[in-house]
Amino acid sequence: MAAILLLVLIGVSAFWVPALQGLLEPNFATEARLALFRSLFLTIGGALIGAAAIVSSLVLFAMQVNIERMPHGLFRRLSADQKLLGAFAATFLLAVAIGGLSLVLEPQRVGIVVFAALWGTAMVLWLFLYGYRRALSLVNPVRQLNMVVRRTQREMQAWARRARRAAPLLSNGARTQRIDSGSPQHDLARTAYFQANPGWTEGAQQGVRYAVSFASRYAEQGDHEVSALAMNAIIAINSAYVETKGKTFFAYQVMLDNPLYSDGFINNTLEQLRQMARIGVARGDEQQTEQTLQAMAELVRVYLAIDYASPHASKTHAHLAAGYLTGAVERIAPHNMPDVLMEGVRLMGRCADMLLAAEGPHGITTLVQKIGIISCAGVAREDYRPVTSTGVEQLARLSFDLLVTKSQGVQFAAQDIRSSMKLIAELLMALPDAPLMSIHSIYLAPYYSATSAQGLTMRLSQLVNAVAEAPAGDVNARQVIENLEEWADGMYQTEKDLLVHAIEKRSQFTFDMIHWITAVTKMLIAVSNATACNAHIQEKLRHHAAWLIAVLSWVPDDEDTVRFVESFRMTEALFEAAVDARTRGCPELADDIGEMLLSWTFKAGRHQTGWAILQRSVYGLATLTLLVDDDTVVVRLKERITARVAAGELPDKKVRDRAAVEIRGRAASLYRKGHWSSEIERGMAQSDHGKLRPLLEEIADLISPETIGEAASQGFR
Structure with missing residues (x-):
């Protein structure tokens, strides 16, 4: 574009040559005056020749000094840059031409000679500037990397064109066979062509080597901006390779x-990156x-975009790259690089997301x-505990x-995630815990916390609300419901x-577990009532909700354990779960949870813990019973309480008497x-x-017949 503009300017200014001739010819009519003018041209031409030699030498020397440490092939290519050498050659020739104008200087040609000298001098100066800028561009590592990528891409495109032209010669067109739509549809002609030309990847491999060399050199110098661009060049070359193949x-x-x-090219690329990671770790260079x-x-x-010519093919090379990434992250663990290890775990999680989208849960x-294993590093070293939190987030x-996900079969992947979480949690709970700053709860919060705005529970709640509002024919909602059913299958075990x-x-993480169990139970019940949920999935x-909430029945019944667990509102959790099941139209599940609350009433209420478990459990049982408009339910509750009391499940008379008195007192103050x-x-x-009120009084009489008629003045806490 600049050359075209220059030619236009020269052409336009040529119209002024006659006027210039008329202006100068009278002043140079004598031979003496012309001799002075010829001397001026010779002086200017000689000066420009010297300047061209000096400038070209300095620029070329400076450029070679800057690029002498790069790979030999790239050094040779840049040192012989045709545009730069051509610019200096043109400068020298123009300088000689300006000096040679003195030989053709005559009075009748003085205008055209001066015109040519002026434009020649201007072009020499412009070529000096162009050569300088071209040299700066050539020594710029970003420019060099772009040149490597463009050259490799052009070479890959050339090989692709050759393969297309050779396809008719290599394909078997003698007969047409019916091809099963489920069988692989490989491009066998292109495969044969590439096998016949095994050197077709040499240019791409050379480009990767150049980029790796740049990354290593500039990372060692501390210029990580250039090393990052070199990594991008490696990715671009691999993208071109995948597209060509x-x-x-x-x-x-x-x-x-x-x-x-x-694939030799992919193996070579990953191996060079593995070596770079090892060098970076050995040097302690976290950015590299x-x-x-x-x-x-x-x-x-990039490798997930590979077309294996079969919809069910495994993403082999993407898994290979993920394996190299995992191995590199594992090798970082023995070194004191928690930030790098955290980034590695995040990248592993990101790769897992990509594989899930491309291949399904089994991928x-x-x-x-591996994320689960690496996340356990926080157990061994305190400064690695953020790594544990990052792994739990992933x-x-x-x-x-x-x-x-739109893929089927999430059950086994969900089990793997729960197994990894179980491993992390159990190892983490081997560390001492503190009541106010529980490290167990803090580092496991991204998965189990019911109070974290960024936790899994909150995201599940939002998803459940969206599914509950979806219409009956919503395909996406139906897929989520099916996935949720598989996801919850077997959850109760871990x-x-x-x-x-x-x-x-005695971990504060007990609070998170109790409320995680009740929260997920409520979500499963809510989804079972969704319009898009069919009867079978419902x-x-x-069933999964019933098994999950039944986990709370495994709480031991010794006094210390009861006191510890009740500090996390165990009674309230059971009551809330039962009410939720009842209000959402799950009477059988509500009855099962009510039975769990009744069992908790006697196995925990017999202890003097200071939490008034017996009294509060009775309040909850009575309230749950009245949610059902059926007198037989009340009768059954009193019968079960009578049977348990008669069986001696409340052996301490003082506990029974005190609870009965307080229950009667609370019954008398229901108006408050x-x-x-x-x-x-x-x-x-x-x-x-x-x-x-009468139900509470009757239950109090069943618990302690000896205190009938006695009521506390303040019957609730």
């Missing part, structure tokens, strides 16, 4: 030994190591297990993503183990209003006091 990739098959599934890990993660994305198994996000373990360790969801923080108290306030 097309449908000639073969996926790994367990029962078939196919040597074509191994992070950039290498990020490049590996980006290659997972994330290995990464989930597992929580993957667990949620399983619910919204949750039971974790709850019991947390109680044994039955399964309620207040802002209750207890769901049981709120339920009592909303119930029919005309029925609740």
